[in-house]
Amino acid sequence: MHSSDHSAHHPALAHHFHDLHQQKDATWLAMWVFLATEIMFFGGLFLAYVVYRSSYPEAFAMASNRLNVPMGLGNTFVLILSSFTMAMSVYSAQVGKKGGTIVAWLILTLLLGSTFLVVKTFEYREKFEHHLVPGRHFDFYSHWEGHESAASHEGASASHETANKTSHEASASHEGASGKTKGVREVQIFFGLYFAMTGLHAFHMIIGAGLLIWLIVLALKGKFSAEYNSPVELVGLYWHFVDIVWIFLFPLLYLLGRHYHS
Amino acid sequence: MSEQHSEHHIVSPKVYGTILVALLICTVLTYYVAGIDLGIFNNFVALGIAVFKATLVILFFMHMYYSTRLLWIVVAGSFFWLALMLLITLGDYVTRSWDIQHRIFF
Numbered sequence: 001m002h003s004s005d006h007s008a009h010h011p012a013l014a015h016h017f018h019d020l021h022q023q024k025d026a027t028w029l030a031m032w033v034f035l036a037t038e039i040m041f042f043g044g045l046f047l048a049y050v051v052y053r054s055s056y057p058e059a060f061a062m063a064s065n066r067l068n069v070p071m072g073l074g075n076t077f078v079l080i081l082s083s084f085t086m087a088m089s090v091y092s093a094q095v096g097k098k099g100g101t102i103v104a105w106l107i108l109t110l111l112l113g114s115t116f117l118v119v120k121t122f123e124y125r126e127k128f129e130h131h132l133v134p135g136r137h138f139d140f141y142s143h144w145e146g147h148e149s150a151a152s153h154e155g156a157s158a159s160h161e162t163a164n165k166t167s168h169e170a171s172a173s174h175e176g177a178s179g180k181t182k183g184v185r186e187v188q189i190f191f192g193l194y195f196a197m198t199g200l201h202a203f204h205m206i207i208g209a210g211l212l213i214w215l216i217v218l219a220l221k222g223k224f225s226a227e228y229n230s231p232v233e234l235v236g237l238y239w240h241f242v243d244i245v246w247i248f249l250f251p252l253l254y255l256l257g258r259h260y261h262s
Numbered sequence: 263m264s265e266q267h268s269e270h271h272i273v274s275p276k277v278y279g280t281i282l283v284a285l286l287i288c289t290v291l292t293y294y295v296a297g298i299d300l301g302i303f304n305n306f307v308a309l310g311i312a313v314f315k316a317t318l319v320i321l322f323f324m325h326m327y328y329s330t331r332l333l334w335i336v337v338a339g340s341f342f343w344l345a346l347m348l349l350i351t352l353g354d355y356v357t358r359s360w361d362i363q364h365r366i367f368f
Contacts, residue, residue: 024270025330032333036340043344050348051355069293076289084282087273087323094272240323244316250289251308255296259304 012228020227031234035241042245045197049252052189059186061257063140066132067194068123072254075119076246082112083243089215090236096226102219106232109239110212113205120202124195133195134188141184194253201249204242211235271328281322288315 010020017023053060089105131139215235218224224232292311300307321327326337 021270025332028329028333029336032336032340036336036343039340039344040347043347047348047351050352054352054355073289073293077286080282080285080289083285083319083323084278087278088275091272091275091278094270237324240319243323244319247315247319248312251292251296251312255293255308256304258296259299 010227012230024230024233027230027234028237031237035237038241042197042200045193045200046248046252049193049197052186052193053256056186056189058260060190061260063187063190063194064253064255064257065260066130066140067254068126069254069258071119071123072250075116076250078112078116078119079243079246082109082116083240085109085112086236086239090229090232093219093224093229093232094226099219099222099224102224102232103216106212106216106219110209110216113209113212113239117202117205117209120198127191127195132191134192138184138188138191140187197249197253201242201245204245208235208239208242211238271325273322273325273328277322281318284318285315 009015013020013023017026085105085108089102089109092102092105127133131137131142212235215232218231288311292308295307295311296304298304320337326333
């Protein structure tokens with residue numbers, strides 16, 4: 001029907017679409033269907049979080065207070081800013097700005113995304129140093145008498161072993177748990193979820209950074225115009241989705257115990 | 263079929279800037295409110311602000327405000343499935359276990 005006049009086609013128009021508008025609608029629909037699967041993907045982790053937090057509210061509040069709030073807050077600002085620069089990349093592409101303008105906004109987005117990941121790296125490193133990674137070396141109390149003294153505990157590993165052991169036994173028997181040794185097992189569940197959720201989120205950020213580099217290459221080659229810029233728009237949708245995930249992760253993981261003192 | 267194609271609206275930098283400022287203010291707000299003990303309402307406020315921020319991002323950064331009805335159905339549908347998963351599972355957990363008291367509102 002519409003396959004007759006090939007010479008009039010925009011080079012970016014695929015043959016099975018009537019026009020660029022229809023093509024654009026179809027790509028946006030496809031991207032949102034993919035994002036629907038992503039919502040369910042992260043949704044499973046959020047569900048696990050809600051179930052375990054409703055089971056062990058005190059342990060979760062205590063554990064949450066060991067996260068680095070300034071870094072989390074700073075990263076929230078960085079990510080929101082990167083969503084803005086991504087939106088500006090989309091705008092530049094849609095109004096048909098020259099490749100240089102699109103590239104500038106994309107590079108800014110890439111830099112902000114990388115900043116987020118670098119800060120996240122330092123946060124993870126801190127968790128390893130504080131023995132807050134779930135598993136054999138998990139040790140909630142020995143490395144925490146307030147922030148400063150954590151490092152000075154390095155030498156006393158023998159006492160850690162015993163302290164850790166008693167805490168495990170105490171949490172296993174549940175009833176006999178008292179004072180500082182209470183709920184160590186439950187606290188590990190929080191950190192397990194922390195690493196799973198922020199890890200999956202960071203993995204999405206890394207993929208997003210790769211997509212941005214791909215867009216920068218295309219923009220430098222002058223592939224985008226006011227008529228054709230779907231790759232920029234769709235990566236934009238993905239980037240904003242990852243931002244939304246963090247908008248929920250930040251209060252749920254970092255801030256939940258801030259009004260809880262014990 | 264052309265009546266089904268929306269004119270693709272280009273969102274202006276002014277709108278993007280306004281949303282950016284709103285998101286930054288909400289982030290500061292959620293940080294300060296978390297430090298005040300409101301009992302169970304801490305959760306409602308924190309989640310309320312997060313949902314509001316997510317809505318702003320979806321409507322304007324992700325252009326939903328200007329999108330076709332078909333896209334609205336897909337987005338609403340995806341959140342509907344998420345709600346189904348959360349509500350049915352939580353309904354089970356809240357009503358089943360006798361040894362652990364689940365406190366959904368903490």
